[in-house]
Amino acid sequence: MPVVTALTYYPVKGCAGVPVDQARLTPAGLAHDRSFMVVSEEGVFRSQRSDPRLTLIRPDVTLDGTRLTLRSDDFEPLAVTVDASGPARPVELFGAPYRGIDQGDIVAGWLSSVLGAPSRLVRVPPDHDRVTDGRTPGTSGYADSSAVHLLSRATLDLLNEKLGERGAGPLGMDRFRPNIVVDGWPEPHTEDRAHHLTLGAAELGYTKLAVRCAVTMVDQETAARSGPEPLRTLADYRRAASGGVVFGTKYTVLRPGKVSVGDEVVVEEWGEPER
Template sequence: MGSIVELTYYPVKGCAGVPVGETLVTPAGLAHDRSFMVVSEEGVHRTQRRDPRLAVIRPGIGADGGRLTLRAPGHGSVDVEVDTVGARRPVDLFGVAYQGIDQGPAAADWLSGVLGAPSRLVRVPPEHERVTDGRTPGTCGYADSGALHVVSRSTLDLLHRKLAERGARPLPMDRFRPNIVVDGWDEPHTEDRAHRMTVGGTELAYAKLALRCAVTMVDQEVGAGAGPEPLRTLAGYRRAAGGGIAFGTKFSILRTGRVSVGDTVDVSLWGESEL
């Protein structure tokens, strides 16, 4: 029987996460997760793939979502009164067109200084109706795909053993930016086979494997590339049948509710891994 040992949401896509002891799970995932996104002046999303310094920006958001604070070493902070009613502007996320509400010049100037490139901050509009793909369709804010990203500790432990065989150092879980970390599943990648589960007051359903990219090679503490691991090692044993390197699983939300660190993860439907 597994249980939650870490809960983390990421208010601003690509920026640092916020660990919590408990939180609400909405249809789009943990409350406030990827509600904001940094974009270029043309509206194209910024990602750690190209802008690794996003990782050093540490957001904080009030429980009601009305105020966002951004901090970064050497740049102080900026407070944002969150705008949910302003004019919409087009934004581009992996070539797909969405809408965003611009959060004003103060946030834009501060982000431009941290990242060294003209940037704007946008928020998901209330009418955002994104549909995500996978075995169980769902919705999310500006996440890459899927409402919840789940990884087990045993999955990371196996990677550490594989890295040690290469003489490489272990890596922290934050390289993979999960929302939920589960302990108590002895077999690595059990999350691949957990196709329906209840956690706290919620019910989750398997959507798809989480395919990994160059973000996993960014040191989240300093906001700089530190490759080639873990992708080099993962490529030796976690290549997905449809292409890409899989590590962790994406879930859609069947029933909203609250979850807490310590909650039991009760799997009601097991399936085969799609790896």
């Protein structure tokens, strides 16, 4: 029986995740997922692609979202009251214009010190009306695209088997930063065909496969970046028609609700894999 074996949300885009045993799945994904984003002084988002030290920042947000604490080794923790209603400034995510509420100079100074580059922190404004693309349109905060990224244990096991054949070591699930991990599907990449899911009190609708980038080469514990794995191996058997490599699946939230580790994952509708 396929079940949820891990739930992780990422309060600050690009920073470390917060594992939980249960979570509220909102229309924009797990509660507080990617509701904050680090940007340059010009408002362009920072990513582990160019700023791998983001993964060394461990955020924690209260259940009601009013307090955010940032931690990183060799720096004093910083706790701030979240500004959720102040004036919004223009920000840019993958070239698309959005808006974000700046969280002030103190947190900006802390982030700039940790990352070694002038940085600021913004929060999704209340009127954030982003519409995501894919087979099932939806919304999300500052996620790359859809609200939920799901990956199965069998899918990662196959990749690690192929890495081992090349003499490379296995990778942990955190290298791919999924929100939901499912175990119990015997076939790798079953999530490619699972187009309508029920888990806990929530429902998910398939949007598209997850295109992978250089972030997969960043060690999520140390921020060390190496290559060419896993992208080289993925390119051998997971190359998409567009030319990129795909691994894992993105979903829209069709019905919000509570999800817990141990919940059964029921596929309500199967479809053909999209390549």
